Amino acid sequence: MMPSLNLWLIPILPLAGAAINGFFGKKSSRTAVTTIGLVFPGAALAWALLVALRFSSVNLPYQEYIAHWIRSGSFSADFALYLDQLSLVMLLVVTGVGFLIHIYSVGYMWDDPSYYRFFSYLNLFMFFMLTLVLANNYLLMFIGWEGVGLASYLLIGFWFTKDSAASAGKKAFIVNRIGDFGFLIGLFLIIQHFGSLNFTQVFAQVQPLTPETAGGGLLTAIGILLMVGACGKSAQIPLYVWLPDAMEGPTPVSALIHAATMVTAGVYMVSRSHVIFERAPMALTVVAVIGTLTALFAATIGITQTDIKKVLAYSTVSQLGYMFMACGVGAFSAGIFHLMTHAFFKGLLFLAAGSVIHAVGGEQDMRKMGGLRSFIPWTFLTMGIATLAIAGIPPFAGFWSKDEILWQAYQTSWVYWLIGVITAFLTSFYMFRLLFMTFFGDYRGAHVDDHGHAHAAHGHDEHGHGTPHESPMVMLVPLMILAFFSTLGGLVGIGNRFENFLGPVFGTGMVAETAGEAASHGTELLLMGVSVTIAILGFLLAYVLYISKPYLPQKIADALNGFYKAVLNKYYVDELYAKLFVKPLVDASTNILWQGVDRKVIDDSVNNAADGARHVSDEVRHMQSGNLRSYAGWIAAGSAVVLAYMIWMGVR
């Protein structure tokens, strides 16, 4: 008898927190809301750590049955949890980074009037994300998948009185629906052909199938449809458009949902379905191509953005592209590795950006920052570490995971590798650009006057002094912890340790260094050297353009006028989508469905029926005059008619 891990506690705890804060938070004090909002996710983290400690003592994959849910014929889907190395990694990332961001939010959201609502939503998100990660079948995973979408919608539109936030929330929700549509059809195909959605059962049936090479077939279709779902959730071409807009939400949300955890759900789902993808080479190619293109495409947009959060948003899209590239070349563990390190450094980047925004009183435009390094040294230090990590400078975390991906990509095709390296260069460039524009040079922001104004409007003392100020400890501590992981988190990947840990999941087993790999060791080192050089080149270019010769960027932009404009406007993709999809849909709905069907057919038929009834009754109403003698007259006339009829019948 295996000891129970009581995994169910992990998702349930944040749900309890969400419920308590949601129902009672409005009337509770901020301290009470904070306690509830932190204790429950904290307890989930503690339990997850306990599970991790006892991890080696259970048989994997560990399954925990909670309650039965749908039993229909031979098909069944239960509330049941599934734990293996892959879900453990996700579990620790979600609870760990999630808890840190909860702590940070205490400082960041303290002055918000809807403080309790924020924590309620954040806890709700944790519940759904943990459900997604721990589910033992696709259907429960889908519940979590939709749930995080809901939480994401609620949190993007958290400041719903702002029009742009409300529509950004809607955009995220609708674009995600498109992806979910593909995901659902993929699930239907799985049900139809394998009669189950349970991971173990489906994969057991897929395992003996041979890879579909020529032309593809069922598995290819399932794989591509699942990838459509992943494209929506993980913001890949062509469904990435919602993520940059999602930055309308509060910054901790951008860090937690739109950088560290939710957007990586697609990567997790594809990795979880690796058995299917491995047998569908075409689907894998689709994944790799989408990932590679997205990585490059988003990175180029990131270069031109001036909103600090938008740069990070495009950077997230680009890094997710890397993860899909890894999955696409079959290096799922490299993808998950990058997912983990990315959660550390991108979460950190967003939180640090939040700290910057906090410091300068809500300003997000990097052109109005600069020179902040001396005002907010801790934020600068941690953000610097995160930048080094994402740029791929050893020994920071991003270097190890990105290099692993590039190496694996190289083994599949040098094209992926080349685009990956170009993207790495761009990444390094735009990240150092962000760092230089924000922290170096002279402060270009609002001066004492403006700030005094802002202070009067806000009415709290902190913002009273005209210079940017460092954030409180409650925000800095999570930054430092994440900085620690961003620095050292990559070391778990040395010597394939991370890969070996995930080995049982991805069926690679213990990867002993084969002769071929030993021989290619030289190549690997060479590639490593190339990517480090490239990262340093990006740094140097940013240094030249934004520190030593700050007049140059404008000149370059002028020289490349047309192209620069296109990039600045995100290649007009939003406009294209608006023309291609949104406008025809709105027009058709307005002219045909609303004016045509709804008003002309449905409304009119109801209205005419009502009008007709009213006209008829208007006439008939006069008979009921209230005059008794007229009633008597009607009775007499009626009986006379009946009599006359009977007599006439009798005569005949």
Add this chain to the structure above:
Amino acid sequence: MVPLSYYLVLSGFLFACGVAGFLIKRNIITIFMSIELMLNGVNLSFVAFAAHWHALAGQVFVFFVMVVAAAEAAVGLAIIIAVYRTRETLNVDQVNLLKL
């Protein structure tokens, strides 16, 4: 012997007079008397048929009708007096408080 049809014609005539009076007159007492006239018209046809078929049921029924008419007269006249006391009129068209 007077044929049955004579009685029936008379009975029909009385009934028609009652109906016409009921419909035309506005005075409650006249209307009330018209109702009595209708009842008696019917009574006449009952007894005529009873005599013609040698069946007592018709005559018994007439007694019932007369009892009911008497009771009705008592209640009805009481109501009429009450109406007259409050409204000071016997014109039915003016006793129309229940009308909308």
